[in-house]
Amino acid sequence: xxxxxxxxxxxxxxxxxxFEKKYLVVQYPEQRPVLQERFRGTLCFRFExxxxxxLCVNSCPxxxxxxDVAKAExxxxxxxxxxxxxxxxxxxxxLCVESCNSSALYWNKEFEKSTFDKESIKxxxxxxxxxxxxxxxxxxxxxxxxxxxxxxxxxxxxxxGESEISAGPSVAEQPKEILAELAGSExxxxxLLQVLAKNTVTHDKLLxxxxxxxxxxxxxxxxxxxxxxxxRHEGGKE
Amino acid sequence: MDLWFxxxxxxxxxxxxxxxxxxxxxxxxLLLIQWMCVxxxxxxxxxxxxxxxxxxxxFIQMRLGPNRLGPFGIFQTIADAIKLMTKEDIIPxxxxxxxxxxxxxxxxxxxxxxYLVLPIGExxxxxxxxxxxxxxxxxxxxxxxxxxxxxxxxNNKWSLMGAMRAVAQMITYExxxxxxxxxxxxxxxxxxxxxxxxxQSHVWLIIMQPxxxxxxxxxxxxxxxxxxxxxxEAEQELTAGAYTEYTGMRWALFFLAEYTNLVAVSALFxxxxxxxxxxxxxxxxxxxxxxxxxVICVFFWIKWTFPRIRMDHLMSFSWKVLIPLSLLNxxxxxxxxxxxxxxxxx
Amino acid sequence: MMRExxxxxxxxxxxxxxxxxxxxxxxxxMILFNNIVHSMVAMIFCFLGIAGVxxxxxxxxxxxxxxxxxxxxxxxxxxxxxxxxxSRDPARSNRYSPRKGSILAGFxxxxxIAAMLGYAIIATEFPVSGLPDAEVNQMEVIADxxxxxxxxxxxxxxxxxxxxxxxxILLAKGVEKDR
Numbered sequence: 001x002x003x004x005x006x007x008x009x010x011x012x013x014x015x016x017x018x019f020e021k022k023y024l025v026v027q028y029p030e031q032r033p034v035l036q037e038r039f040r041g042t043l044c045f046r047f048e049x050x051x052x053x054x055l056c057v058n059s060c061p062x063x064x065x066x067x068d069v070a071k072a073e074x075x076x077x078x079x080x081x082x083x084x085x086x087x088x089x090x091x092x093x094x095l096c097v098e099s100c101n102s103s104a105l106y107w108n109k110e111f112e113k114s115t116f117d118k119e120s121i122k123x124x125x126x127x128x129x130x131x132x133x134x135x136x137x138x139x140x141x142x143x144x145x146x147x148x149x150x151x152x153x154x155x156x157x158x159x160x161g162e163s164e165i166s167a168g169p170s171v172a173e174q175p176k177e178i179l180a181e182l183a184g185s186e187x188x189x190x191x192l193l194q195v196l197a198k199n200t201v202t203h204d205k206l207l208x209x210x211x212x213x214x215x216x217x218x219x220x221x222x223x224x225x226x227x228x229x230x231x232r233h234e235g236g237k238e
Numbered sequence: 239m240d241l242w243f244x245x246x247x248x249x250x251x252x253x254x255x256x257x258x259x260x261x262x263x264x265x266x267x268l269l270l271i272q273w274m275c276v277x278x279x280x281x282x283x284x285x286x287x288x289x290x291x292x293x294x295x296x297f298i299q300m301r302l303g304p305n306r307l308g309p310f311g312i313f314q315t316i317a318d319a320i321k322l323m324t325k326e327d328i329i330p331x332x333x334x335x336x337x338x339x340x341x342x343x344x345x346x347x348x349x350x351x352x353y354l355v356l357p358i359g360e361x362x363x364x365x366x367x368x369x370x371x372x373x374x375x376x377x378x379x380x381x382x383x384x385x386x387x388x389x390x391x392x393n394n395k396w397s398l399m400g401a402m403r404a405v406a407q408m409i410t411y412e413x414x415x416x417x418x419x420x421x422x423x424x425x426x427x428x429x430x431x432x433x434x435x436x437x438q439s440h441v442w443l444i445i446m447q448p449x450x451x452x453x454x455x456x457x458x459x460x461x462x463x464x465x466x467x468x469x470x471e472a473e474q475e476l477t478a479g480a481y482t483e484y485t486g487m488r489w490a491l492f493f494l495a496e497y498t499n500l501v502a503v504s505a506l507f508x509x510x511x512x513x514x515x516x517x518x519x520x521x522x523x524x525x526x527x528x529x530x531x532x533v534i535c536v537f538f539w540i541k542w543t544f545p546r547i548r549m550d551h552l553m554s555f556s557w558k559v560l561i562p563l564s565l566l567n568x569x570x571x572x573x574x575x576x577x578x579x580x581x582x583x584x
Numbered sequence: 585m586m587r588e589x590x591x592x593x594x595x596x597x598x599x600x601x602x603x604x605x606x607x608x609x610x611x612x613x614m615i616l617f618n619n620i621v622h623s624m625v626a627m628i629f630c631f632l633g634i635a636g637v638x639x640x641x642x643x644x645x646x647x648x649x650x651x652x653x654x655x656x657x658x659x660x661x662x663x664x665x666x667x668x669x670x671s672r673d674p675a676r677s678n679r680y681s682p683r684k685g686s687i688l689a690g691f692x693x694x695x696x697i698a699a700m701l702g703y704a705i706i707a708t709e710f711p712v713s714g715l716p717d718a719e720v721n722q723m724e725v726i727a728d729x730x731x732x733x734x735x736x737x738x739x740x741x742x743x744x745x746x747x748x749x750x751x752x753i754l755l756a757k758g759v760e761k762d763r
Contacts, residue, residue: 007544014543018297025302262595334674337621368722372648379656383628386663390621398667405660429723 040092041110043085045125048134049104052080056096056105062089065096079135083125087113156200178210182221191228192221239521243362247272272364276353283501284494287534288315294538325486330393333483338391342484342491345384348377349498356505357432359515359522370431371423374506375416378461381499382408388492389480400479403549404463404470410556411460411467417564418453421571422510431506435514442513446574449567451511453560458503460552462496465541469549504533600640607633620670620678624663631655645722 026033035041043064057065068082097105115121179189196203202224209217247268254264289304289312296303304311329338355370357363367373382405389401423429425446426437434443444451459465471479481492508514508529515522517529547555610630617623631654638647670677681687730738 010543011539014298014539017300018294020300022297022300022302024300334619334621337625367644369644369648372645372652376648376652376656379652382656382660383625383663386660386667387625390663390667402664402667405664409657409660428721 035109035111038107039109039111040094040107042087042108042113043090043096043123044106044108045083045085045123046104046106047080047083047125047128047131049102050080050083051102051104052078053101055099055101059095059099061093061095062091064090079127080131081127085123085125086121087123088118088121153200181214182210182218184222184225188225191225195224195228240359240523242521243359243523269364273354276364277350280350280353280498280501284497285315287497287501288318290531290534291538294535295542298539298542319490322486322490327487328483328485330483333393334391336391337387338393338483339488341384341388341391342488342495344387345381345495346491346498348380348384349495349502352377352499352502353505355431356502357435357509357514358526360436361432362523363432366430366432369429371419371429371434371510374431374502375412375419378415378499378503379408379412381495384495385480388484392480392483394483396477397480397482400470400482404480407463407467407470407549407552408461410553411457411560414453414556414560414564415457415461417561418450418457418567419510420564421447421450421567424568424571424575431509435509435516438513439516442511442516444511444513447511447567447571449563449570453564453567454507454511457556457560458507459537459540460556462499462503464496464500465537466544466547467552468541469546469552472546500534500537501530504530504537507533596640600637603633603636603640607637615680618677618679619675620666621663621674623678624659624666627662628655628659631659643722645726 052067052069054067057067064086066084066086067080068084069078070081071077072079097107113121182189182192196206206217206220209220250271251261251264251268254267255261259267292314293303293311304314307313307317329335352374354364355367355373357366363370385404385408386401389397389399389404392398422434422443425443426434428434428437437443460467463471471481481489484492505526508526512529512533515525517525520528607630610626610633614623614626614630617626631650635647635650635655638644638650666677
């Protein structure tokens with residue numbers, strides 16, 4: 001008896017399905033299917049972001065991606081001339097997108113990729129005309145930033161020997177108790193201030209640390225003093 | 239309204255006799271016209287069923303069936319027919335030509351011959367044979383040979399294996415098919431189909447023979463190679479089994495023969511168990527199609543609900559479950575008849 | 585003489601000659617085909633022809649049983665057996681012997697048998713009983729006889745079939761050897 005009841009229950013379920021509303025059906029060309037947010041449609045490429053590092057080409061198991069570089073005039077800079085994606089071999093494994101550090105590859109939601117001839121399956125990105133100008137702009141921007149930094153550093157170096165007060169907040173200005181906590185004895189404080197005077201970056205960092213995390217600042221100060229002492233001994237030995 | 243077709247038939251015979259034909263020839267011409275009508279019914283049924291099966295399958299599986307061609311996809315059959323007719327007719331090189339080419343013809347010939355004894359209304363069977371039920375069952379057993387011919391003629395070992403499995407299944411299930419109908423013959427005392435239908439004027443036989451109903455339904459599903467018993471010809475197994483090498487119109491003929499067989503078996507089921515043309519409001523010849531389509535929908539329902547049964551389970555189910563059940567049904571019917579007669583006599 | 589014979593030909597005769605001729609043709613084809621599967625199909629048609637002969641004599645029940653049993657079951661079993669066990673090229677599996685002596689001996693033997701049977705049929709008096717009652721139900725008569733006067737042969741045949749089925753199952757299962 002129990003043998004037949006399962007069959008009847010199954011038939012009842014299918015009967016209910018027959019008369020329900022069919023909400024899973026998408027009438028395709030008229031209605032578009034609902035795609036999830038991480039749906040992988042076609043690989044797309046942002047030419048501006050690519051640095052031609054070849055990480056994507058090496059990570060692809062099916063040799064889908066290939067790049068075409070040319071040597072820029074004067075120097076060892078690489079210039080990306082073309083980027084070819086051969087979609088017929090892509091298996092949508094996402095390894096290339098993950099391996100790109102400059103977010104040059106991404107997926108879009110386009111899944112209707114049929115073409116009429118085999119050659120059109122390859123997606124070829126040619127170097128756009130504005131790329132040379134864009135790269136020159138970027139170089140100029142980088143140069144400018146470098147210049148500014150260098151100026152800032154040299155300005156700081158000039159003023160640090162005369163008066164630390166005029167160069168903004170500094171470790172030497174800290175109240176005596178904090179300095180004592182940081183380094184310990186008077187001698188250590190002097191060594192610390194010497195080390196900090198040589199290196200503005202460490203100086204700024206230590207200043208920040210004093211404000212935020214005193215324990216860490218103490219450890220760093222101690223390490224700096226010890227290193228300086230060691231160097232002095234080694235220098236003395238040689 | 240019940241007598242429309244009888245009147246038309248009489249009118250035709252009168253017309254022919256008034257043109258000078260002796261009665262024998264007029265009757266013969268009427269018989270030919272009735273054969274044409276049977277063919278028309280077969281073709282119409284198949285056209286409807288191809289669409290209905292796909293729609294029903296879709297609805298049961300929580301999707302719509304074909305709905306692009308015509309409203310609700312009703313022109314899908316025409317597209318299917320055109321596709322099958324224009325397909326290339328591939329005959330493999332080393333097939334046994336005679337057997338390969340004649341197998342589909344026999345199959346459809348036999349399937350159409352099944353319709354000749356079915357009573358569409360009172361006195362509306364084409365040939366009301368004394369042994370109508372036996373005629374039906376004999377022709378069902380002839381379809382096994384056609385499948386075997388198809389499988390052998392294809393010169394393909396997988397077709398042969400599929401054909402042998404199909405034939406083994408069909409032979410096995412003929413036994414419970416025939417045994418389960420013996421109860422009905424015992425109750426009504428006649429093999430003539432119109433007698434069996436007439437005997438159901440007060441109560442349908444489904445109430446008196448529930449066990450026979452179940453046994454017959456399952457055995458008929460297996461005989462037709464459909465439903466959960468379609469292992470020999472399912473696409474996932476042996477790629478269409480015995481019919482692998484058939485393309486285009488020849489394959490369509492097998493397909494047609496299967497649907498024809500399905501309608502014939504459903505109509506027989508209606509005549510035997512569901513009271514035939516008895517019913518309240520509609521004319522008699524309208525009740526049979528209505529009931530037949532209800533039964534066909536039940537066949538579809540069962541096919542698209544259950545998974546396929548494995549070949550050895552299938553065979554053991556027939557030998558170990560269905561045959562004992564049908565024999566039990568015969569014994570119970572015998573007892574029932576005697577007890578009823580004794581109670582009557584009191 | 586010919587004219588009288590031709591005038592007395594009825595539809596029944598034409599139909600009978602057609603069906604019987606078809607049966608004989610199929611029987612001949614069955615013997616003469618070289619391909620055994622073609623012979624089997626011809627044999628099936630021969631059985632259907634014999635069923636047709638039964639129908640012409642108003643023996644509907646026997647005709648149906650002939651179709652069901654012979655054409656529907658026995659032929660299938662035979663075809664199964666041949667298809668499974670055929671070891672040679674099927675197109676040459678049913679050739680008759682090429683030796684002239686065998687062919688002559690065959691003609692001789694079948695000629696003798698045909699002559700004996702023909703003489704027996706022609707010389708016997710077949711008494712014509714009155715026209716059969718059209719209302720009688722054949723199956724009732726057969727059932728009365730089979731389960732009434734002839735019940736012992738009926739049951740013996742049933743036991744024979746049972747023995748055959750049990751034997752087949754045992755053969756298929758294989759005999760267990762005592763170790």
